[in-house]
Amino acid sequence: MSLEVDVRARIGEFGLHADFRLPPGLTVLFGPSGSGKTRLLRLLAGLDRPEAGRVGLDGEVFDEVATRVHVAPHERRIGMVFQEPYLLPHRSVLANVALAVREGDRPHRRARAAELLGQVDATPFAQRRPVQLSGGQRQRVALARAMAGDPRLLLLDEPFNALDVPVRLLLRRLVRELVDRADVPTLFVTHDLDELRFLADHVLLADDGDITTLTDVASALARIDGARGATRD
Amino acid sequence: MGDIDWFPLLLSLRVAGIATLLTSVVGVAGAYALARFRFPGRGLVEAIASLPIVLPPTVLGYYLLVSIGRNSPIGRGYEAVFGQPLVFTWQAAVVAAAVASLPYCLRTARAAITAVDAGYEEAARVAGLHGARLAFTVTLPLAGRGIVAGISLAFARALGDFGTTIMVAGNIPGRTQTMPIAVYDRVQAFDYATAGMLAAVLSVVAIVVLLGVRRLERSAL
Numbered sequence: 001m002s003l004e005v006d007v008r009a010r011i012g013e014f015g016l017h018a019d020f021r022l023p024p025g026l027t028v029l030f031g032p033s034g035s036g037k038t039r040l041l042r043l044l045a046g047l048d049r050p051e052a053g054r055v056g057l058d059g060e061v062f063d064e065v066a067t068r069v070h071v072a073p074h075e076r077r078i079g080m081v082f083q084e085p086y087l088l089p090h091r092s093v094l095a096n097v098a099l100a101v102r103e104g105d106r107p108h109r110r111a112r113a114a115e116l117l118g119q120v121d122a123t124p125f126a127q128r129r130p131v132q133l134s135g136g137q138r139q140r141v142a143l144a145r146a147m148a149g150d151p152r153l154l155l156l157d158e159p160f161n162a163l164d165v166p167v168r169l170l171l172r173r174l175v176r177e178l179v180d181r182a183d184v185p186t187l188f189v190t191h192d193l194d195e196l197r198f199l200a201d202h203v204l205l206a207d208d209g210d211i212t213t214l215t216d217v218a219s220a221l222a223r224i225d226g227a228r229g230a231t232r233d
Numbered sequence: 234m235g236d237i238d239w240f241p242l243l244l245s246l247r248v249a250g251i252a253t254l255l256t257s258v259v260g261v262a263g264a265y266a267l268a269r270f271r272f273p274g275r276g277l278v279e280a281i282a283s284l285p286i287v288l289p290p291t292v293l294g295y296y297l298l299v300s301i302g303r304n305s306p307i308g309r310g311y312e313a314v315f316g317q318p319l320v321f322t323w324q325a326a327v328v329a330a331a332v333a334s335l336p337y338c339l340r341t342a343r344a345a346i347t348a349v350d351a352g353y354e355e356a357a358r359v360a361g362l363h364g365a366r367l368a369f370t371v372t373l374p375l376a377g378r379g380i381v382a383g384i385s386l387a388f389a390r391a392l393g394d395f396g397t398t399i400m401v402a403g404n405i406p407g408r409t410q411t412m413p414i415a416v417y418d419r420v421q422a423f424d425y426a427t428a429g430m431l432a433a434v435l436s437v438v439a440i441v442v443l444l445g446v447r448r449l450e451r452s453a454l
Contacts, residue, residue, distance in 0.1 A: 045359050073358040086356035090374045099370065100360035142356075149361050 007053035031206025079151030241415035252330035260338030294400025345379020
């Protein structure tokens with residue numbers, strides 16, 4: 001069981017073909033800009049629809065073009081962190097996370113949100129508005145929100161791109177801890193080799209819309225090195 | 234000063250207030266539907282809702298008179314329920330003000346909702362929100378300033394309506410005579426002092442609303 005993907009999609013001139021089965025642990029989806037990484041994550045979250053193929057998680061069909069099945073994003077129980085945190089500016093940090101807790105009454109949801117904010121070291125600013133936070137603090141809150149629905153799958157789309165290097169290093173460690181603690185299969189998009197080396201249990205390579213190569217870290221690094229060497233020659 | 238009849242001002246505030254309540258509900262719901270859903274006839278709905286901006290108010294009033302008059306199904310239904318005709322009552326003035334002001338709320342709110350970054354809604358949808366909860370928690374608050382600006386414009390328009398109101402509610406002093414109609418009525422009677430007073434009050438309200446809207450629009454970004 002786990003995430004099974006075999007889809008094709010076309011966005012204008014750009015064609016996407018993804019075929020893989022996501023293993024447990026943290027898989028880094030690596031590739032240059034414009035290779036289809038964000039497109040794939042949007043498909044998996046249900047924000048876009050494939051043109052052909054199938055997406056399933058733990059035996060449940062999310063998308064199946066042949067049978068016209070499409071499960072809406074809110075029914076997928078997926079956690080996602082976008083490049084932008086997209087926290088609601090008119091709500092407190094705590095309320096932002098509590099909104100994503102799916103079960104229980106209001107006190108329970110707030111208690112769960114407070115607990116998650118503790119896990120991402122965000123307790124001191126739980127009552128603040130997102131606008132009062134730094135970029136790194138906001139992404140911590142976005143991480144807590146992604147975990148709040150007890151997700152069956154975690155998707156992170158270059159979440160630390162806009163942040164300074166020391167903050168990135170800190171948050172990488174945090175992601176690793178969260179994923180290990182929750183034991184949730186995770187797909188982490190990046191085009192940063194350091195991030196890949198630090199985070200990846202497995203690597204999924206994106207190459208001009210083709211996302212079919214799932215491999216271990218050493219082989220991935222060798223392939224990436226080879227590809228860069230070929231470009232240099 | 235003590236002789237001035239304040240009934241038209243109080244009636245105008247009541248009519249514009251109730252009309253704005255109706256306009257807010259219909260206008261914001263309509264704006265949300267137009268901005269976020271695709272359905273057949275969407276363009277037509279938007280065009281019809283915008284007609285009051287371009288139609289001469291008396292023409293709009295004529296159509297309303299035909300629609301809610303005593304021989305129309307709406308007029309007959311109203312009379313059956315409330316025991317009196319709808320036309321030439323202050324309630325008819327509410328209908329006139331609401332219809333005339335609807336597009337101001339609808340169009341401004343629609344623009345504000347369309348301008349909300351889709352990323353907020355997408356993040357919320359993945360986090361489990363949908364339907365009315367998504368609208369009331371995410372979209373409408375993010376478009377809030379634009380929506381309030383639209384409601385304020387609609388209130389100003391409702392308060393100032395003349396042509397549509399006089400067609401369906403008439404000019405009955407003490408019953409359906411709103412402020413703008415009272416201004417006209419006083420000028421007809423060569424009572425320029427009262428007309429000037431009433432005009433000044435209406436102008437102040439309009440300017441305050443405009444300043445408020447400007448402030449909302451500036452602080453929106």
